[in-house]
Amino acid sequence: MSLHLYDSARREIVEFQSLEPGLVSIYLCGPTVQSAPHLGHMRSRVNFDVLRRWLEFAGHEVRLVVNVTDIDDKILAKAAEAGRPWWAHAYLFEDAFRDAFRSLGVQPPSYEPRATGHIPEMIELIEALIERGHAYPAADESGDVYFDVNSWADYGSLTGQRVADMAPAEDADPRGKRDPRDFALWKGHKPAEPVTASWPSPWGRGRPGWHIECSAMAGKYLGDTFDIHAGGLDLRFPHHENELAQSTAAGRGFARYWMHNAWVTMAGEKMSKSLGNTADVAAAVAKYGGRAVRLWLAGPHYRSAIELSEAALAEAAAQLARIDSFLERAGAVLTDEWVAYAPLTAIGGEFTAAMDDDLATPTALAALFRTVKEGNVALDAGDLESARAARLKAWLMLRVFGLDANAPEWADASASDDLKPVVDGLVGALLEQRAQARARKDWAAADAVRDTLKKLGLKVEDTPSGPRWSLEN
Structure with missing residues (x-):
């Protein structure tokens, strides 16, 4: 280092x-x-x-x-x-x-x-x-x-x-x-x-x-x-x-x-109680989840100002969801036990070089997003060895950013994280409707459910164990 x-x-x-x-x-x-x-x-x-x-x-x-x-x-x-x-x-x-x-x-x-x-x-x-x-x-x-x-x-x-x-x-x-x-x-x-x-x-x-x-x-x-x-x-x-x-x-x-x-700004001004341009932490966490808010704060370079906006927080939440979707998808296929700690070399040279360069977090995050994309491509191709390597690298990068969902500091799920079982249930109900339509050979109804999920940014895969959904990458 x-x-x-x-x-x-x-x-x-x-x-x-x-x-x-x-x-x-x-x-x-x-x-x-x-x-x-x-x-x-x-x-x-x-x-x-x-x-x-x-x-x-x-x-x-x-x-x-x-x-x-x-x-x-x-x-x-x-x-x-x-x-x-x-x-x-x-x-x-x-x-x-x-x-x-x-x-x-x-x-x-x-x-x-x-x-x-x-x-x-x-x-x-x-x-x-x-x-x-x-x-x-x-x-x-x-x-x-x-x-x-x-x-x-x-x-x-x-x-x-x-x-x-x-x-x-x-x-x-x-x-x-x-x-x-x-x-x-x-x-x-x-x-x-x-x-x-x-x-x-x-x-x-x-x-x-x-x-x-x-x-x-x-x-x-x-x-x-x-x-x-x-x-x-x-x-x-x-x-x-x-x-x-x-x-x-x-x-x-x-x-x-x-x-x-550097500062967090609103309308170009430093966020300050004296100016009245404050944003409540609890409200942001309740709406987007603590991990997404953290990603929004940690992603830009620490010496660059961040402009607060709903769009920026929503984008951070979407980015995190895509990462989590890959890890969940990989975890369903890769059943190996993976170590609690891996050496610095396992994280990849691009990520390491970025973090050593005055904490260049935007470049480090770009490496994380590329790793997730490569992992999804590997899963699509059935290349489990490459998928396993991508999963390990992504997990290590998340640990550095403090975004590993399984880490002790995230044991108490935020309000938005608590909604995941609800979302799973709703999507599951739609997938069941699609399965029933396919069983009775009502292809138009089945395709309509698929198209609805696609518009919501969800991807459906038919596997031997049943349909599986994930966020589009």
């Missing part, structure tokens, strides 16, 4: 080399649990779940940390609007996010720390920054502590910006800042906020700023230096820029590679 990835910090494709042989450490910025998840939130977790699976398929152990931001200005505001305690509000939507990820077959991370569980680590990191001259308590006695962006020459290196060209940081009242672009590491408690949303510190009661949370948790679970920091493109600035600055200014190596996925 020679994996090449686009490193956002270097702005080029580089060959990935892990810090420790056989182990890959990844920190992925998780959700701020202020309200219900939408499909835009899901992309990051699905894309990097595919990366994790590919690394594990190649024999690496992956240590993945995904944080939960459960204390934040927005959480306090949303909780107040809803009339519930902030911690109850955060837990409610943390649970909703976890359910959404589970519905798309996302594997649980190695660790999933909450920000509120790591206040001591954050205070320790802030103290180190003050001691090194890169942070300062506000002189206005607010209890705020800020990072001094002018004290760190590399500030802006991740996004290639100069401090002079940056907009002011809007995360705290600017009156206590030396420079409007200085960002908050610690926010002093305000009388209007719940006392429970504050913790004791050397600067008085307060709570952490958003950026310090991730730096502290990444260091806690992955060490001062780790392999990959991942997240959505919208987090590059200011969040990831600020994480990098405060961590390296404190003397830590921090992330060796940076990866960012």
Whole structure:
């Protein structure tokens, strides 16, 4: 395996080399649990779940940390609007996010720390920054502590910006800042906020700023230096820029590679609660099935924007149905026991080369679709050896994409999957009508049933054990 990835910090494709042989450490910025998840939130977790699976398929152990931001200005505001305690509000939507990820077959991370569980680590990191001259308590006695962006020459290196060209940081009242672009590491408690949303510190009661949370948790679970920091493109600035600055200014190596996925868009705009252009995860899963939604998210290249539409989701569902139809058809003919794991070489060179080329999932999916087509041709020709090889390759490719229907993460079928017995029954009833028409030599009626099924995109094969239906390929 020679994996090449686009490193956002270097702005080029580089060959990935892990810090420790056989182990890959990844920190992925998780959700701020202020309200219900939408499909835009899901992309990051699905894309990097595919990366994790590919690394594990190649024999690496992956240590993945995904944080939960459960204390934040927005959480306090949303909780107040809803009339519930902030911690109850955060837990409610943390649970909703976890359910959404589970519905798309996302594997649980190695660790999933909450920000509120790591206040001591954050205070320790802030103290180190003050001691090194890169942070300062506000002189206005607010209890705020800020990072001094002018004290760190590399500030802006991740996004290639100069401090002079940056907009002011809007995360705290600017009156206590030396420079409007200085960002908050610690926010002093305000009388209007719940006392429970504050913790004791050397600067008085307060709570952490958003950026310090991730730096502290990444260091806690992955060490001062780790392999990959991942997240959505919208987090590059200011969040990831600020994480990098405060961590390296404190003397830590921090992330060796940076990866960012592009947005899910609607009408060309980034999906965002503030714009109101959100799409409910549960509704999409109920209509199309979790595996189809996952395919729609994972299929395009992770650095390309995805436009949300009913047509795109329906196409993903149709593609998945064709793959499943082949596997079911092959399974009915090939009765051999097949292994639970196969070596990387069994998956095919084209697929492997695509995944190693910065996760080129469109090319990898094209290889999967070709394999399915070849498998169907082999079955039609009675070439069982070729069909068996195609089935194994297709199954392995689905595992990499997290789409293997028999995997444990899909044990709880989605609402649309639950309809399959109903569809089987309805098609079976039509096939029985066709069989009865053929028995009485009513060829016109039999052909009418066949034509109806064909219009629905179904293919009927007459076999010694009776008629079998599948989706047209």
